[in-house]
Amino acid sequence: MKRAWQVMLAAALAAAPLIGIGQFHRVEGSSQLCPQPGIGSVSPQVASVGSTVTLGGSGFSTGGAGKCQVAVSIAGVGQQAVQVAGDSTLSFQVTSSSPGAPIYGPVVVTSTDALGNTNSSSSGDDPEFITAxxxxxxxxxxxxxxxxxxxxxxxxxxxxxxxxxxxxxxxxxxxxxxxxxxxxxxxxxxxxxxxxxxxxxxxxxxxxxxxxxxxxxxxxxxxxxxxxxDVALVTSGGPPAAVPAGSPAVVLRGSGFGTPDPNTGGDFGVASWSDSAISVAVPDSAVSGTLSLRRADGSVLVSQPLQVQARITGVSPTSAGTGDAVTISGTGFGPSGGRVSLGSTTLPVRSWSPTTVVVTIADGAVSGALSVAPGAFNLAPAATPAITVLPRVTAVNPTHAGPGAVVEVVGTGFGSQPGAVRIGGKPAQITLWGEHQIVVGVPAGAAPGATTLTVSVPGAPGPVSIVLVVDAAPAATSGPQPGHGLIPPSPGGPVITTKPVPFSKPPKPASPVDLGLSANRATADPGSEVPVTITLTAFGKPVAGSAVTLLMVVEPGSDASITPDHGVTDDHGQLHGVLRLSRRAGDHIVLARSGIYSDEIRVVGRATTVASLVHDNPASGSGLGGLPRNLILFLLYSVAVLFGLGFAMNLATLRHAAGTGSVSGTSVSNRGSGPLQALAAITQFAAAVLVIVAGQLVARLRRR
CATH class of the missing domain: 2.60.40 (Immunoglobulin-like)
Structure with missing residues (x-):
């Protein structure tokens, strides 16, 4: 009977794994077994090391105090802090084999009784645990x-x-x-x-x-x-330094621009926006301002000043005379007046708007490039169209003249560069050419009666004309001989000489044209500067815009100069210059010429004399190259006083000797006259020293 029972028990134990009732290990002689655990769920199935994991299932009960011990393992690694809450619930803390190492694998629950018998969950369908x-x-x-x-x-x-x-x-x-x-x-x-x-x-x-x-x-x-x-923003370059007014302008290229903020643009409206390019609107009236571009997410793509550049699209007319109106069309000129120039001449502005500027051709303006400066609002246009200033003849004076007579042609736009004049088709001799006046002689052989006087100005599209009546009778006076009798300039340059130069200006011939050269003084110290003025008139009126040449004819040294050596008369018919005298004393002859008219002056660099030592140097305000005038006077007066004292003391000495010699003899005379003789010697010595000092000062001035 006992043998049969043992056989049946062995068969049952052998069949247990096949029917899934669990595994157990029995210690021989034990009669107590722990419940068979079963895992139904793992929560959470993904967790980090150190986290608490809860198992749901059955058979977790210990079967009474001290009967069974429950353990949990993952991939063979025992877990810590196992807490059994009941037959169907337990928890544990995830533990890895080494600190920070992840752990993966099935979760296994094992129950062990006091005798060492164990039951564990089935490994066939256990949920996997994964470290997060x-x-x-x-x-x-x-x-x-x-x-x-x-x-x-x-x-x-x-x-x-x-x-x-x-x-x-x-x-x-x-x-x-x-x-x-x-x-x-x-x-x-x-x-x-x-x-x-x-x-x-x-x-x-x-x-x-x-x-x-x-x-x-x-x-x-x-x-x-x-x-x-945060996807990177890529730009192929920042906004341009300036954009032209009047059309949309691309200010940014690249990628990652996204979508715009509804209020983006700053002082400029957005014309188009894509992921790769942004354009802003630049209307005709646009002015420079701040460009601010923001994406819809608030990211600032650009925030910086942006200059607007004006554009000139047309000029009408392109040829005009003095006083004519010229209309400049374009964009970006700004809301208020700037400045318009034709060459170096500023033109008066009649009206100004962002797209249209009307100006007047000013007197003295010459053909050239037209420039518009919109002031502080925008940049000036890059293009500068050309304007041709047309010359005009407004009068001829006198209106009647015979062959050989001189007439004045009055007008505007003649410029300073001489052109050509014809009377009755014959070339006329130009004796003077100015901005508003031309003086010509009526050619011999001009047919009597009304004829045409034409003026051709360099750069003008064609000649301008006026009627002149040529008289049949010969002119009452012959043609002028301006400058006759003056010292002619040497072809090799100024004549250098320290000797006096005979100079006597001849009387000027009768002529409607007068050129005068004057200096503010006729003599000056060597090396000083003397202002000079050229005055040019024709028919009693100043000649403006006439070319004038100044040159040295005679000078005492090569360091003399005249500045400027050429120029153009101003509105008063004058040109101002400066003559710098040579450091060597002597005559300076200066010649001024305009057309066929000329004049000369002589300025003398005075030689040094003792008398000049007590006069102030005009250039430096002192005598002797910088010594005060009072000091020079003091030295001269001291010499005179000392010589006088010495003479008086010597005379007193003689008288004393004569008066005492008859009473007490030579010994008395020597005792009384000794001090006077010493003082006289000292006084004479001091006078001699002052004479030497004065001589050195004179020598110094001569070297200067």
């Missing part, structure tokens, strides 16, 4: 349309990974709500994702499909993220 993977931050500002890598840990889930999905979400204006991005490469500590198709800041999420049980029959999804991604 982590995902790091995206790199700073990844480039648009380029891939980038995210770091992490445990991304392969200990080999249990079955699939990966990367998604990108955004809510930026026109950007798509989400993208599905395929991973290019995956490792346990990194995932490389494809680039964002176009600019859109957003967030990236990673979904890991992980096998949930040891038999790999089911999967679970582990979500990581979202990770914020």
């Amino acid at each position: 993977p982590t995902l790091g931050n995206a790199p700073a500002a990844p480039a648009e349309r380029q891939g980038f890598t995210l770091s992490g840990t445990g991304l392969l889930a200990g080999g249990l990974l079955s699939g990966t999905t990367v998604s990108y979400s955004t809510a930026r204006g026109s950007c798509p709500a989400s993208y599905q991005l395929s991973s290019a490469a995956m490792s346990d500590d990194a995932v490389h994702v494809a680039g964002i198709p176009e600019w859109c800041d957003g967030s990236l999420s990673l979904a890991l499909a992980v096998f949930a049980d040891s038999q790999r029959r089911s999967t679970m999804v582990v979500g990581l993220g979202p990770v914020p991604v």
Whole structure:
């Protein structure tokens, strides 16, 4: 009987694994067995090391105090802090084999009684436990349309990974709500994702499909993220320094511009905005201001000053005379007046608007480039169209003249460069050419009666004319001989001589034209500067804009000069210059010429004399090259006083000797006259010293 019972018990134990009733180990002689544990759930199935995990199932009860001990292990690693809450619930703290190391595998619960008998959960369908993977931050500002890598840990889930999905979400204006991005490469500590198709800041999420049980029959999804991604903004260069007024202008190119803020633009409106280019509106009336471009997310793309450049689109007319109105059309001229110039002449402004400026051709303006300066508002136009100033003849004086007579042609726009004049088709001799006046002689052989006088101005499109009546009778006076009798200039340059030069200006011949050269003084110290003035009149009126030449004819040294050596008379018919005298004393002869008219002056660099020592130097305000006038006078007076004292003392000495010699003899005379003789000697010595000093001063002045 006993043998039969043992056989039946052995058969039952052998069949237990096959029918799934659990495993146990019995200590011989024991009659107590712990309950068979069974795991129904693991929560959470994904957790980090150190987290608390709860198991649901059965058979976790200890069967009474001290009867059974319950243990939990994952992949053979025992877990800590196991707490049995009842037959169906227990918890534990996830523990790895080494600090920080992940742990993966099935969860096993084992019950052990006091005799060492054990029962454990079935390993066939145990849920897998996975240490939670982590995902790091995206790199700073990844480039648009380029891939980038995210770091992490445990991304392969200990080999249990079955699939990966990367998604990108955004809510930026026109950007798509989400993208599905395929991973290019995956490792346990990194995932490389494809680039964002176009600019859109957003967030990236990673979904890991992980096998949930040891038999790999089911999967679970582990979500990581979202990770914020700030896509890099790329520009191919900043805004231009200036944009032309009157049309939209592209101010930014690149990528990542996204969508605009509704209030973007600053002082400029946005004409167009795309992910790769931004244009601003620059109307005809635009003025320079601040360009401020912001994306819809508030990111500032540009915030800086932007200059508007004016444009000239037309000028009418392109040829005009003095006093005529010229209309300049364009954009960006600004709301109020700037300045318009024709060459170096400023033109009066009649009216000003952002698109139209009307000016008047000013007297004295010459043909050249027209420039518009919009003041402080905008930049000047790059293009400067040319304007031709037309000459005009307004009068001829006198209106009647015979052959050989001199007439004055009055008008505007003649310039300072001589042209040509014809009377009755015959060339006329030009004796003087100015901006408003031309003096010519009536040619011999001119037919009597009304004829045409034409003036051809260099650069003008054609000649201008007026009627002149040529008298049949010969002119009452012959043609003028201006400058006759003056010292002619030497072809080899100024004559250098310190000898006096005979100079006597002859009387000027009767002529309606007068050229006069004058200096503010006739004599001056060597090396000083003497102002000179040229005055030119014709028919009693100043001649403006006439070319004048100044040159040295005679000078005592090559260091003399006249400045300027050429110029143009002003509105008063004058040209002012400066004659710098040579440091050598002597005569300076200066010649001035305009047309066929000339005049000369002589300025003498005076030689040094003792008398000049007591006069102030006009250039420096002192005598002897800088010594005060009072000091020079003091030296001269001291010499005279000392000589006088010495003479008086010597005379007193003689008288004393004569008066005492008859009474007491020579010894008395010597005693009385000794002090007087000493004083006389000292006085004479001091006078001699002062004479030497004065001589040195004179020598110094002569060297200067």
